[in-house]
Amino acid sequence: MxxxxxxxxxxxxxxxxxxxxxxxxxxxxxxxxxxxxxxxxxxxxxxxxxxxxxxxxxxxxxxxxxxxxxxxxxxxxxxxxxxxxxxxxxxxxxxxxxxxxxxxxxxxxxxxxxxxxxxxxxxxxxxxxxxxxxxxxxxxxxxxxxxxxxxxxxxxxxxxxxxxxxxxxxxxxxxxxxxxxxxxxxxxxxxxxxxxxxQLLGGGGQFTKATLWRNYYSARNHTFIIKKHFSLLEFIAYLYHQVKLLLTAAILAPDRFKRVQFRLLGIWHGIRGIGGRTLDPGTLKFVK
CATH class of the missing domain: 3.90.550.10 (Spore Coat Polysaccharide Biosynthesis Protein SpsA; Chain A)
Structure with missing residues (x-):
């Protein structure tokens, strides 16, 4: 070969x-x-x-x-x-x-x-x-x-x-x-x-420290995707997906306020086009 x-x-x-x-x-x-x-x-x-x-x-x-x-x-x-x-x-x-x-x-x-x-x-x-x-x-x-x-x-x-x-x-x-x-x-x-x-060393579970920063970046980057590759169908799916995850966090998460805050910040940063390493996964502190 x-x-x-x-x-x-x-x-x-x-x-x-x-x-x-x-x-x-x-x-x-x-x-x-x-x-x-x-x-x-x-x-x-x-x-x-x-x-x-x-x-x-x-x-x-x-x-x-x-x-x-x-x-x-x-x-x-x-x-x-x-x-x-x-x-x-x-x-x-x-x-x-x-x-x-x-x-x-x-x-x-x-x-x-x-x-x-x-x-x-x-x-x-x-x-x-x-x-x-x-x-x-x-x-x-x-x-x-x-x-x-x-x-x-x-x-x-x-x-x-x-x-x-x-x-x-x-x-x-x-x-x-x-x-x-x-x-x-x-x-x-x-x-x-x-x-x-x-090995899944990134961590597992629904409401862990790892999913806090992952949810932030997921929300932000999904927003980037909608902006880069817009379609009406995908935009509707994006809104449904984000609302569903926000409600799940607000109702079920023990740290609901921080979890909702991180997702909303992710969406907001995505809208504003703030990319790169904005949230430190280790400290959960924003660096930009």
Whole structure:
């Protein structure tokens, strides 16, 4: 297989998990041509560790001066890869997901046998603003949206459409990119082969600290999407979705006032076009 793949790994303060993630990438039966690791200004020794890997096993490291989130880091790596002009695909990875040895091989084989320009391992269709997950019993299928973690994207399409929107910081950047791809007339698929082991270190549960900042960024970035890709149907779905989530938080959340406040601020910042890292996920304090 002569396909040239640039693997992009984004990391932030997960040194031990990152080591395992890198080991899984290096163990691929079809290895990527280059592994670009973007460190989002970690403070746990990640930078020092990555400096020992630079230039080995086709690894190139990029060190961000501040935490730019997944969107900013992926955009930076995509731009680097495009300037190299040496790749057929970008394979987008996170530091909390471990991939089976067959992951990249099956992604490449499947995308080259289909009309898809982006092929993910998880995806969904949209119905009135709600995600309807891809059928788990269908191995290869077309969908509206592919999760960026684990997705393979044709480099020519990235060159045409540009990288991810840095202003998103976290959340919904892959949804916006999927819309951009489909509006350009391309198709997106999902490969349900179970080749990824997601650690979900971002946190779970409905009313956790993690969902506080995630809900803020989700509300803000959904507003960005409506502004960038407006349609009346999607706008109605957006209003329904936001009202539903606001009511759920107001009625059920133990920290209802803060949760409603964060979502409303997210919508307001989206309307005003305030992007980037506006809320610190660690301290839950606004930084802009």
């Amino acid at each position: 002569n396909t040239r793949v640039c693997a992009i790994v984004v990391t932030y303060n997960r040194l031990e998990t990152l080591k395992t993630a890198i080991a899984h990438i290096l163990a691929q039966t079809v290895p990527p041509t280059e592994i670009v690791i973007v460190d989002n200004n970690s403070t746990d020794g990640t930078k020092e560790y990555l400096q020992t890997l630079q230039g080995k096993n086709s690894i190139h490291c990029i060190y961000m001066e501040s935490n730019t989130g997944s969107a900013g880091a992926i955009a930076k790596a995509m731009t680097y890869g495009l300037t190299r002009n040496a790749y057929d695909y970008f394979w987008i990875l996170d530091d909390d997901t471990f991939y089976a040895p067959n992951a990249l091989k099956e992604l490449v084989e499947s995308i080259e046998e289909t009309p898809f320009v982006m092929l993910g391992l998880h995806g969904a269709n949209f119905k009135m603003g709600a995600k309807v997950h891809a059928d788990p019993n269908v191995r290869l299928q077309e969908i509206d949206y592919a999760m960026i973690d684990g997705a393979l994207i044709k480099a020519d399409v990235v060159r045409q459409l540009g990288p991810l929107c840095e202003e998103f910081f976290m959340m919904c950047d892959d949804q916006e990119y999927s819309i951009r791809i489909r509006r350009a007339g391309y198709r997106i698929g999902v490969l349900k082969n179970g080749a990824d082991d997601r």
